Amino acid sequence: MAFHNPETAQRLLDAWKAAREGRLKFPPSLQSHADELLAAPLTAAGLVDTKGMSRETVLLATSFGAALSIQRDEALKDKGYQPTTAMNEVQVELFALFSSLFSALTGRSIDLVRDANEIKQHILWRVGYQPDVFANSVNQVTEELSEFYNRNSINIYQQAKSFGGMRLVTGGQRQFGPSALNAVRITGLYADTQLIPDPIYPFLSSDLNLNAVHLQLAIQLFHILQLRPLVDAKLPVPAVFIFPSFEEALERNDAHTKLGLEQLAIGLISPICRGQIQSLEELFEYSNKQETAFLDSLMSSGLFVPPGGEPGIQLSAGEAASQYIQQLEGVRSPLVLDQMKRMPTGSLLLNGVLERLRPQYHLFENSNELGAQALLSQPVHWHYFKKIAQANAIDLRSKNVISDQAFQTLHAIQDDSLSWLANIPVTTLVQLISNNEHRWLREELNKYTSQLASTGPIDTNEMIKEVSHGLASLVQRQRKSLKDIESKYAPKKAAVLAGGIIGAGLVASAVMLPLLSPLLAVSVPAVALAGTATGALIGFGKEKIGEVVEKRHAGQSMLGVLATTRPS
Known part of the structure; x- marks a missing residue:
C-alpha cells in the first residue's frame, strides 16, 4: 500500500526518484535498504508501493526525502515570486x-x-x-x-x-x-x-x-x-x-496531486462497484474481474462520455469503446493508441473516465488556489463538474468570489441558444471592456434575474429563459433608440426640404418660364438660384451627418453591438 498522508507520500516518492536517478547514495551499511527502495513499484496513482518494504526502510527513505524537500524549497526561494507592476x-x-x-x-x-x-x-x-x-x-x-x-x-x-x-x-x-x-x-x-x-x-x-x-x-x-x-x-x-x-x-511529481486524483476517482466511481474500493488498483481489478457488472453500471450511470460525445446519449459498452478509440485516431501517438486498443473494454472505459476527471481536478485546484470561480465551456464538462461536486460534497460556486445569481447567469449565457454572442469580434470586445460596458451589462442582466435569485435555489432552465428575455429586451431598447434618433432628425430634414430644395425648384421654374414670374412674384438671378440650392443641400447634409454620428455612437455601445449581432 501507499501512504495516504501527502507529505509522507511526497518524501517517499522524492527519495525513490532520487535513488533511481543516482542523486541519492546509500552507504554500504544501508545497501539492503537501498535495494528495498529501488525494488518498490509505483501504484496506479504513481506513488511508492510500500508492501515489500520494511518499516526501517520506509522511515529511512522518508528522512532522505525530507532533506531533498528542504533543498527544493531553498531553490524555489531563490527563484521566488518578485512582485512586478509590468x-x-x-x-x-x-x-x-x-x-x-x-x-x-x-x-x-x-x-x-x-x-x-x-x-x-x-x-x-x-x-x-x-x-x-x-x-x-x-x-x-x-x-x-x-x-x-x-x-x-x-x-x-x-x-x-x-x-x-x-x-x-x-x-x-x-x-x-x-x-x-x-x-x-x-x-x-x-x-x-x-x-x-x-x-x-x-x-x-x-x-x-x-x-x-x-x-x-x-x-x-x-x-x-x-x-x-x-x-x-x-x-x-x-x-x-x-x-x-x-x-x-x-x-508526475506531486504526491498531493496523485492522492487527490485517486481520491476523486474513488469517490465518484466506487459507488457503482460492489464492495469496498480503496485504490485505483482495486478499481482496475474490479473493472477486469467483474467486467460485465462494471460496464452495465458504468453505462447507466452516465459517467462515461466519449470524446466528442454529449451527456445523456445512451451507448452500449462496445459502441462507447469504439467511439472512444475512433476519436483519438490521429491525436494520440500510435504507440499509446495501440496499447489502448489492446486493453479490456472495462479497463479502457475506466481509463476514459479518469481522463475526463484529470482536467476537472485541476480546475477545482486552480479555482481554490487562485480564488476564482470555476467556469466551463461545454455541456459535457458541466456534466462532470456537477457529478464531481455532488459525489464529493463540493460547492459548484465559490461563495467568496461570486453570487449564486451571477454564477447561474454565467452558466446561462453559455447555453447554445445564446451562442450568437460569440460572433462579437474580439476587437469590438476590447472597446466594450475599455468603456466598462461589461459591467453595465452585468448590472442590466441582474435586473432581469434578481427575482429568480430572491425566491430560493435557481433552476438553470429558468435562468436561461430570463437571460434570453433580458438580452432580447435590451436589443429592443436599442432598436427603439435608433428609431428615436431617426424621429429626432426627421422634422429638421423635412423643414430643409420644404424651405430649401422645394423653394429652389419654384425659383427654377420661374427662371425657365419668365412669363410666370410676375404671377409668382419671383425674380431671382441664376446665381442666387444656385446659392439657394447649394445651401439647402448643405443644410440637409448637416442634418444627415448628425443623425449618422448619433447612430454610430449608439451602435458602438453594448446595446448596439448586441443589436447588430443578435439574429433577427
Missing part, C-alpha cells in the same frame, strides 16, 4: 512569442490564416520543401519561449492570484479549442478577468504522447492567438490572463 508587458511578450512560434510552424502570420483547416497544408509544405528552415526557426522560437517560461512562470502564477473583481478560471479540458475560445468571448461581456491555463506550456514541459505534435501545437496557437487584441490593449484590469497551471508536472 505583468501586462509580460503577457504581451508571451503572446508575441506565441505569434512567432505560429509563424515558424506555418510560414504565415496569424493574420493571413483564415481558419484551422489551412494550418495542416502550410506545415506539410514547410516540412516538405523547407525542412531545415522549418526545424531551425521552430527550434529557435521554442528555445526563446522555454527561456521565457523559466524566467516568468512562477511570477505569472503568483500574479494570477492577485486580481479582484469578478474573476473566473476556465478549464475542465486539456485543450483550448473553438468552444473554449467562444466561451471566453461570451463571458468577456460579463466578467472582469478570465484566468486561462496556458495551453502551450504543456507542449514544452511534458511529453503529451500526441500524434503530429507540430500540427496540434499550431492549432492551439491559432485559437489562443485570437485573444491577442485583449492582451495588447493592456487594460488596467486584464480581461484575460494566461497562466501556467503545471498540470503535467504535478501529475
